[in-house]
Amino acid sequence: MDTEDFIGNVFDADCPSRVLFARIGDKWATLVIEVLADGPLRFSELRKRVKVVTPKVLTHTLRSLERDGLLNRTVYPQVPSRVDYELTPLGQTLLPPLTALRQWAENNVSTMLRARDEYDEEQDAVTLGL
Template sequence: MAECQRFVVDCPSRLLFDQLADKWSMMVLAVLDPGPMRFNSIKRHLEGVTQKALTQCLRRLERNGLLTRRVIPASPVAVEYEISPLGRSLQVPFKALYNWTVVNLDQVEEARQEFDQRLAA
């Protein structure tokens, strides 16, 4: 597939990028990094996520091939999510991005404060 030269609305890479960079996807992949987890366990690790938002995020990640979903035949039936090999290939850049946020958080906070002060003046 040809690379999009601009961020046009119908560019497939734009849609995928939007789905990867949404509010919860990177955090879900970070939570699942150690290994498979059930839905409620993932939810407990993501303070503030609603059941609906997490369900939608997990479905998008599964549809994009980044997660696998396994039904556990128990009583009651349980579902477990795990990062797929394709999803694992994102862990290095995601961890680099996360580390960047930790290393640069103080500078970002300073920039925010300076911006807010200029706006208030």
């Protein structure tokens, strides 16, 4: 199999790698995983730390991460009720690559934002007919 085929497979709609990019394409999922890096948190704590996410969307994100075996949901039958979310071993293995991405962000996002400003200024100039 040559390089062309390999690339073709990796970016094919059926390729398993696509699953991962769909997974991190869930805007909140990556943030939830990173915020759980240091240990379990309950629902209300997650809401406080991952700002600003509505309960509906957070619930959906947590359920789908649970479904994919990346975190566990534990209900303690007490009042007021308490539910803990914590990374599974599989979920923890996602942390190093996500941390690498976050470090990239810390190093380069300002450059990216500057590029964005310049681009927008150019577009404004074009729109004004200059």
